[in-house]
Amino acid sequence: MIGTETKTQTIQETKAPPGLLRRMLAQRQGKIGVVLAGVVVLVAFLGPVLMTLITGYTSTEFVGRPFQHDGVFGTDNLGRDILSRFLDGGLQLVIYAALATLLGMALGAAAGMLAAYQGGWLDGIIMRGNDVLLAIPQLVFALLAITVLGPQGWVLVVVIGITHAPRIARVARSATLAVITEDYVAAAQMYAVPRWKILLREVLPNITGPLMVELGLRMTYSIGAIASLSFLGLGLQPPTADWGLMINENRIALIIQPWGVVLPVLAIAVLTVGTNLITDSLARASAHLNVKDTK
Amino acid sequence: MSELTESDPRPDTAAGAGAKMFGSPGTVALRADGLKITSTAGKEILHGVSFNLVAGKIRGLVGESGSGKTTAGLACMGHFRAGLLNTGGSVALYRDGEVLEVLSLNDAGQRKLRGGSISYVPQDPSLSLNPAMRVGEQIMEVLRIHRPEDSERDRRGRITEVLAEVGLRNDKAYQRRYPHQLSGGQQQRIGIAMAFACRPAVMILDEPTTGLDVTTQAMVLKTIGELTRRHAVASLYITHDLAVVAELADDVTVMLRGDVVEDGPAKQVLYSPQHAYTRRLIRAVPDLAGRHRIGEVNAVTGAHPIVTAAGPIVDAAHPIVDAAGTGPGAPQGPASGSEPVSGTRAGERAGRHALPVPHDAAPATDNLLNATGIRLNYGPAQVLDGVDLHLGVGESLMLLGESGSGKTTLARCLAGLNDRYQGNVSLSGTQLQPGARQRSITERQRIQYVFQSPFSSLNPRRTIGESVAVPLQMAGQDSGRQQRAKVLEVLDQVKLGAGYIDRRPGELSGGERQRAAIARALVNAPSVLVCDEVTSALDVSVQAAIIDLLRTLQVETGMAMLFVTHNIALARHISQRMAVLQKGRIVDVGPTDDVLDHPQSDYTRELITNVPTL
């Protein structure tokens, strides 16, 4: 009689949950986010290739007097074609932001997982180091680094990546702490599975949810931070075409020639809103995946 | 134990005699009729549940997880959890000669009833008491709401009174404590005091003794019984535990997946059940006396064989169990000598009960696992205080202990999961290193450990096949193909079958997961299986099936088993010998019958007295 237990419960079984990404895309705001971010990334990648085909000018070519209404969107503060500069101005931003995010993820996730798994003095050192880095606001830290090392691309990537790391480490650490109390980690210990394998196979797959959310969040911040630094004149340097820089260069003429500001502002806004929508959808999707499996 | 001493200021019956009473004993106080509840997703949870509650009587509402018993209980108060909708039925409250339709009242009307005429005692007081409010204040809150006419002083008096009624200290200092400063049993009594403060006509008690020790549980049950009868409260006691119902309830309602399948006086429902489900449920309840079988398994000590004495030391490289019949070493012990281990199960089962019953199976010579002087402390807390334990070949030993006794810690020390102990653990005469990593591959394979919760012991991201294969991979002796063959074999052994190999834990029920976890422990053919509370997270019918499985496996493979549990009622169903652990010390040890019939320690005696029985 009791043997029927297996059968009746098989009927009630739940379907295997679809992957995180698919569940993110199943949400309307997830789809909107992917479309928004996708369009801007597409512009950023195709723009440099297409700009001369569309406008006939490169982004650094002087085509007329400043702030005129020639061409589609007119000219900028030095008389360069705004559309060309716009099309050419996103690629470095997107790539630097992605590199900075990945660097931060790699450093932060490794440090956080290690701190949680090893515990003890290593945990103490990593977390105190985190506190010190966290005490300096991200932008201030970046400014400090730029003062010392100068406004170069790799400096931006490294400094933004490093300032992300402690924030990601915190998340990775607390997610790992929740996972390593699970018995399947104890079971792996009992079977003497090598420690790196435990981290890679038992822990990492079970903290992908929070890490993916963090990835999205940090990507949004990276874009904002790099664009902000360029806007301050401390990121990408003239005469490079860059959205943040364009806003800085053209904002004095906001009234007479708004396109030089409006186009890059729109692009940055749409991109960050897109990544944030993706992040939020990821968070919703992972909330159901990484919560402790209880009855 | 401290619970007992704190019941001192309990007043005599006269204290409550002057209080006003709703309804007289014997009249119906609440009638739930055809309750239907549907989830917002459209799935019906309750399909028309009816019962009534009578003043001065306790109705047990029994069901396994997913039966909808808590949902039905909360519906009596007009409360539906998020995502649930009431789609039919009525709840009538009979009070002072008038009838109140609870479900048709507006919010304010229902609020007036809740905590006043109908009160609720939650399942887990540690979650249900506000952690940031002093306990006295939490009781006061109810009184302020439902007794606005009383003076503050009257209310203070009532708090003092009701705390005494539930057997707690009632001085000012105690009232100023926060919930986290109380033990689980004390928190639960605060919950009861809060529910009882306004002298309700109806009390809904939702598994209020889950997680409490049997001694504390017995105290709380006694309090509930007394309060109900003395003040003619109509109580609904929601539980999965039939033994508790047998102790406490006058009437019983049995629920199965949103339906009432049986309803009647407790004696009738429990001792001559009509519905097949009730019968099955009752059959699955383990009892201390071991009079009947749970699942397919007879009470062990009465009529069950022991695999013992000359059973072979299992060599990890040569698993003795092989469903295909190709395994090299079938055990040659007396128990299995009369029949082939790899024979059909039906034949084996038929033959099993006919086998002779050996007696005490612990001659010191055939000790397989020997632990001596195990000590472990976390700071000043002495968790294990010099434990000696031995386990013979093929023997089944129960390690009994309540929460905080150190039983899980001990089990983990033996399995090498906890390496911080002092003392000696030896296997077949060889001393073992404390940590599993320091032990040899063979030693690791020979002692296997099954975790308490199958919801935690399997990685949700890996398939059952991958998880079960981990011990084989770490042994490194088999090719991938051989590993898969062994995994399939062992899945068959735990009655899951090949279809489960590529599934993930999320697709499995609790019982199925626990079988998979057992399969992982079996795949290297251990000589000792340590089972740590392996059934405590499972429903009673699933528990019976798992117990059955473990006994069958033990007979088939000849392995020894250490069965760690808090549930003394399982003793005669699983073990030949038992050891009772209290505060890190073994206070009783011996053949199961001897310990249960002639306990040596007061502690064991108290456990046996307090355990509820059917």
Added chain:
Amino acid sequence: MMRLIGRRLLISILILFLVSILVFVATLLLPGDPARAILGQQATPERLAALREQMGLTDPVWLRYLHWFGGLFVGDLGTSTSAGAPVTEVIGARIGNSLVLMVIAAVIAVPVGLVVGTYSALRRGKATDHVFTGISLVLAALPEFVVGIILITLFSTTVFAILPSVTMAAPGHPVWEVPSQLVLPILTLVLVVTPYMVRMMRATMIEVLDSGWVEMARLKGVPERQVIMRHAVPHALGTVAQVIAMQLAWLAGGIVVVEFLFRYPGVGAAMVDAVTNRDVQVVQALSLLIAGVYVVVNLLADVVGIVTNPKLRREESR
């Protein structure tokens, strides 16, 4: 409880100390010679040597650190190379201006964030909730200068030209003499900081409203208003205090961009100028100052957390 708070205080001091080392060491990495940077390429070796001696550049590193660190306590933050004046003189007047921005922004943002978040949680799944959630999601994504530019476009140029887009206080006059020029910078800060508070307050409130004790309170017949104010909100505040602190501390960094955008005479704008001019001493001083604000605000949040939690558990926030 006092011990816990004392411990937090000690940790904060330790962190500030380590930050000071970090800031100091960072500037050691600076390539080139500060003395030459001040005097220019044409300087004679004698003058360079003299200035190095004067600036203490010939001392060992640890001595220079101690000198600098000791100077912090007596208000000697070094000399600004670009202004040729003591750092305290360069940034002193600006600290007040920045504080005005931060404090007003905080005073507006915190209550708005808490109230909107709570309201959103109580109306979970309803239209108003969706509107608030959507707006906060979009605003939270935008970098502060984008928010600022949009505000300028809307309120001071193209659409409504009603508010000044830059700060035009005469030197020597306090910025608040012309209140209208404070509106856009403050609004920008509020719009950037509030969405996180709304989102966290909403999420935390939803969690608390689903808790066992809130259900129990309802089952005790406690009126809904009291359930929220007495049983739910206090718990949410303990958690949200951390987020509020992080956001307020973020203000300390966020003012850099906002002040630059609105040409507001505060420490943020000074920071950008200093970085542009590679004015090391000023950057050092401002980094430390901003880190100080950050640490103090975080300390306060922890104290709030400790005080509101009767369990006084071991600190979990770190």
